[in-house]
Amino acid sequence: MISTREKVFNYAFLTLLAAAVLFPVIWTLGVAVSPEITGSVDLGHMRWSNFADAWQQAGLTQYLKSSLIITGTAVAISTALAILSGYAFGVLGVVGEKLLFPLLLFGIMIPLEAIVVPMYYDFQSQGLTDTYQGIILAHVGTGVSFGAFWMRAAFRTVPSSIGESAQVDGAGTWTALWRIYLPISRPAIVTFVLLNFMWTWNDYFLSLILVSDPAHQPMTLGLGAFSGRYLVHVNLLAAAAVLISVPVVGLYVFCQRQFIRGMLSGAVKG
Amino acid sequence: MATLNESRASEAAAAPATASAGGEAVHTPRRTNRARSSSGRRRWLGLVYLAPALLIYACVVLLPAGQGVNLSFYHWDGITAATWAGVENYTDFFTDPTLRQAVGHTLFFIVFFSFLPVVLGMTSAALTARKDTRGAGVYRWIIFLPQVLTPAVVAVVWKQIYAPDGPLNSVLSAFGLGGLTRGWLGDFAWALPALGLAGTWGAFGLCMVLFAAGAQNIPNELYDAARMDGAGPLREFFTVTLPGLRGQLAVALTLTLLGAIRVFDIVWLTTKGGPGTSTITPSVVLYKRAFSNPDVGAACAIGVVLAVVALIVSLAVVKLSEGDD
Numbered sequence: 001m002i003s004t005r006e007k008v009f010n011y012a013f014l015t016l017l018a019a020a021v022l023f024p025v026i027w028t029l030g031v032a033v034s035p036e037i038t039g040s041v042d043l044g045h046m047r048w049s050n051f052a053d054a055w056q057q058a059g060l061t062q063y064l065k066s067s068l069i070i071t072g073t074a075v076a077i078s079t080a081l082a083i084l085s086g087y088a089f090g091v092l093g094v095v096g097e098k099l100l101f102p103l104l105l106f107g108i109m110i111p112l113e114a115i116v117v118p119m120y121y122d123f124q125s126q127g128l129t130d131t132y133q134g135i136i137l138a139h140v141g142t143g144v145s146f147g148a149f150w151m152r153a154a155f156r157t158v159p160s161s162i163g164e165s166a167q168v169d170g171a172g173t174w175t176a177l178w179r180i181y182l183p184i185s186r187p188a189i190v191t192f193v194l195l196n197f198m199w200t201w202n203d204y205f206l207s208l209i210l211v212s213d214p215a216h217q218p219m220t221l222g223l224g225a226f227s228g229r230y231l232v233h234v235n236l237l238a239a240a241a242v243l244i245s246v247p248v249v250g251l252y253v254f255c256q257r258q259f260i261r262g263m264l265s266g267a268v269k270g
Numbered sequence: 271m272a273t274l275n276e277s278r279a280s281e282a283a284a285a286p287a288t289a290s291a292g293g294e295a296v297h298t299p300r301r302t303n304r305a306r307s308s309s310g311r312r313r314w315l316g317l318v319y320l321a322p323a324l325l326i327y328a329c330v331v332l333l334p335a336g337q338g339v340n341l342s343f344y345h346w347d348g349i350t351a352a353t354w355a356g357v358e359n360y361t362d363f364f365t366d367p368t369l370r371q372a373v374g375h376t377l378f379f380i381v382f383f384s385f386l387p388v389v390l391g392m393t394s395a396a397l398t399a400r401k402d403t404r405g406a407g408v409y410r411w412i413i414f415l416p417q418v419l420t421p422a423v424v425a426v427v428w429k430q431i432y433a434p435d436g437p438l439n440s441v442l443s444a445f446g447l448g449g450l451t452r453g454w455l456g457d458f459a460w461a462l463p464a465l466g467l468a469g470t471w472g473a474f475g476l477c478m479v480l481f482a483a484g485a486q487n488i489p490n491e492l493y494d495a496a497r498m499d500g501a502g503p504l505r506e507f508f509t510v511t512l513p514g515l516r517g518q519l520a521v522a523l524t525l526t527l528l529g530a531i532r533v534f535d536i537v538w539l540t541t542k543g544g545p546g547t548s549t550i551t552p553s554v555v556l557y558k559r560a561f562s563n564p565d566v567g568a569a570c571a572i573g574v575v576l577a578v579v580a581l582i583v584s585l586a587v588v589k590l591s592e593g594d595d
Contacts, residue, residue, distance in 0.1 A: 010401050017394060018412040021475060024427050025415065027437050031430075039430055040440075085323040092316035100324070107331045109584055111532055113553055114577035117560045117569045118337035119330065121348065141330020144323045173315055202420045204535045205553075209561070220422040224539055227426045234430055241423045252418045256411050263417055264480050264521070 031238040039234030047235070054226075054239035062215060063222035069132050070207075070218055071200045074139035078147055078196050079189065081140065086151020087177050091163060107145030112205060115142075120209050130213040138210055139200050147192065154188030155181055191262040194255055198248050219244045335577075342571035348564040359571035369572070372552045375462060376531055379551070382466030383473055383530035388522050390470070391477025396511050399485035400493075410482070413475040425539035428468040429455060432540075455541050458548045465536060465549055472536075473529060477522045484518035485511060520591030527583045531576060552576060 030041035032050055055061070088094050089101060119138065120129065128134030158181055166176040182189070204220045211217050214225070223244055227237055252259050342359050346352035362369050403409065416424065430436050432454035439451035454464040492510045501509060512519075534553035537543060543550035543558075552572050560569035 006401070010398055010403060013394070014398055014403065014409045017478070018409055021413055021416060021471070024424075024431060024471070025419075027431065028427050038435055039433070039437075040435075041437075081323040081326070084319045088316040088319035092319060093313045094316035094320055095310070095313045096317070097313075100320070103332075104324070104327060107327060109581055110331070110335060110577050111528065111573075111580050113532060113534075113556055114338055114573035115331055115334040117556070117566060117573060118334035118341060120560070121566070122334060122337070137326070138330060141326045144327040144331070148320075148323060173312070173319075198418055202422070204420075204422045204539075208538075209557070220420060223420075223422050223426060227429065227539065234433075237426060237430070241426055245420050245423050248418050248420065249415075252411075252415070256407075256414075259418060260410070260414055260479060263476065264483060 028238045028241055031235050032242045033239075034235050037233040037235055039238070050235050050239040051243060054236040055243065057233075057236060058222055058226040058240045059214075060219065060222060060240065060243065063217060063219040066132070066216055067201065067218040067220075070135055070139070071197060073132070074136045074143075074200050075193060075196045077136070077140045078143045079193055081144055082147025082151045082192055083177075083182070083189070085144070085148035086153075086155050087173075087181060089148060090152035090155030091158075091177075091181065092173060104145050104148050107142070108149060112142060116206065116209055123210060129210055130216055131211075132216055135207055135210050135216070135218075138206055139203070142206070143196060143199070147196075150192050151185070151188065154185045158184050187258075190255075191258040194251060194258050195262045197251070198259070201248055338570045338573050341567050342574050344567040346564075346566040348566050352567070355567055359568045360575070362568060362571065363575065368547050368550060369552070369555055371547055372550045372555050375549065375551055376533075378462060379466055379469060379533055380527065380530045382463070383469040383533065384523065384526035386470045387473035387477045387526055388519070390474055391479075391522065392481050392512075392515070392519075394478045395481035395485055395515075396507055399482045400488075410479055414479045416472045416475050421535040422539060424468070424472060425536040428465075428536065429540040432464050455549075456545055458545055461541055461545060461549045465533075465540065468536060469530070469533070473526050476525065480518045480522050481515055484515045488514035516591050520587050524584055524587045527587070528580055531579055531583070 027041065030043060031039050033046045033048060034040065034042040034050075035045050035047040036042055085104075089097065094100055123129045123134050123138070128137065162180060162184075163176060166180050171179065201218075202220065203218070204224070207218050207221055208224075211221070214222075217225075223240055226240055341352070343355055343357070344352040345355045345358075363373065364370065431438050433439075434451075434453040434456075438454065442448065442450050452460065455461045457464075488510060492514070493506065496506045496510050532553055533551045534557070537549055537551055537554055538557070541549045543554045553576070556569045556572040556576075559565045559572070
């Protein structure tokens with residue numbers, strides 16, 4: 001059906017696009033293992049110790065610790081809240097739903113910029129700036145809307161007959177959630193966790209505003225500080241950049257489908 | 271039936287997240303039945319399940335949103351008492367040169383962060399989709415990769431690419447174009463388009479993969495029919511492919527337009543809005559007004575305007591994509 005010429009063009013075109021996308025990535029990888037601090041690529045003298053040096057010079061241990069605490073806790077709480085609120089909207093129904101659901105959806109549409117400044121002053125007055133609790137709370141709060149929306153959609157695809165059969169068996173709503181709705185909706189939950197992990201790990205803006213104490217800042221801010229130093233060793237900077245990207249890209253390697261499907265559905269957080 | 275219409279309306283409002291989620295389109299009336307059969311007790315129980323999320327949402331999102339609107343009508347330095355400003359913080363958008371410039375840059379960025387990726391993505395998808403490519407998964411993985419890369423990392427990398435002795439200048443020199451080399455991000459004229467191109471790089475893959483996925487779902491019969499009518503590739507694109515991708519187009523436009531009006535990370539981590547104010551964006555102005563030499567009311571006004579624009583963009587795109595049905 002498709003002529004050879006068309007096929008060759010197709011591959012050439014796709015390869016060109018892929019090369020354009022990959023150029024900055026490959027260049028970064030190349031620099032990260034090169035000895036030159038100016039950032040020229042020299043694969044003849046690979047220097048793997050760049051990663052250890054970058055780790056040490058950028059102080060990534062502390063930043064990693066913060067990133068892990070912030071991301072781990074925020075994702076766990078967000079997931080729990082998403083399941084509970086999605087179950088409420090999608091299965092149980094909620095008193096005042098007609099008002100509450102649109103109210104919650106408002107959070108998907110309103111950009112972070114519109115709330116972050118008053119949020120900073122609120123947090124400051126409560127002593128929440130420069131704390132893990134504060135930034136975690138901010139991540140969880142700005143993610144609630146998407147979570148409720150996502151899990152509601154997932155639970156609504158569960159045939160009502162299954163839920164009703166559980167009711168006949170006398171299972172309470174809590175048991176029905178654990179025994180029936182959660183296992184069936186596992187794929188949606190996995191996607192939610194992955195997207196949430198990515199958003200929280202990758203965040204820069206929210207952390208920049210709410211956390212000015214380096215001891216509580218995540219890796220993205222650590223990278224920003226490292227790149228803003230007076231004398232930048234480009235190869236070490238590239239190595240640090242690679243290290244910070246590894247967790248999400250690693251997950252993306254194994255869960256390509258979930259990432260793409262999730263993001264193509266238009267998923268956005270705050 | 272009223273409940274059903276209601277829920278439809280609220281879902282349309284949430285379109286950035288639904289437009290392409292095909293499953294959502296199937297609304298069975300079972301919820302109405304269930305709501306009737308289930309006692310009010312069940313719905314109160316639902317409220318209990320919802321309560322923790324709602325409480326946090328109210329504190330972290332709703333309260334600051336309200337405060338932001340309120341503060342936007344005051345002058346406040348973050349410490350001393352606020353003074354009434356009326357709409358002054360809003361008229362800044364017309365009178366303040368920096369802010370006006372930032373708005374202009376947003377329009378410029380819309381081209382690079384939204385229109386170019388959408389057009390390029392659509393073209394690429396139309397050229398390559400439906401061809402049964404071997405290794406399509408690998409190409410898709412690569413082309414989509416920028417979406418999962420940490421924006422701070424992307425910013426730092428582009429900063430180095432555009433650096434005076436960075437790879438872009440090396441490539442230009444290698445091709446005998448040494449005269450063109452410069453510190454791209456330090457150049458008043460070139461910094462903005464340079465950042466724009468980085469944005470195109472970042473958004474293109476999302477658009478292409480989105481359109482390619484949509485194109486797979488267009489029935490072959492439509493293409494056959496168009497061929498029968500003697501349509502060339504161009505007419506085929508406009509009569510079959512483009513209408514078939516309306517939903518995806520809505521999602522792509524919403525996501526990329528919202529990205530374009532909110533640009534922050536890449537500017538802040540590369541130029542901080544400079545040189546001078548030549549790459550400043552509303553979000554950067556917001557950040558500066560809020561935290562360095564604070565004029566909190568002015569910062570909040572920018573936030574409110576961004577929110578209103580974001581809302582209008584989302585709703586307008588949904589309306590456009592729904593078209594005549």
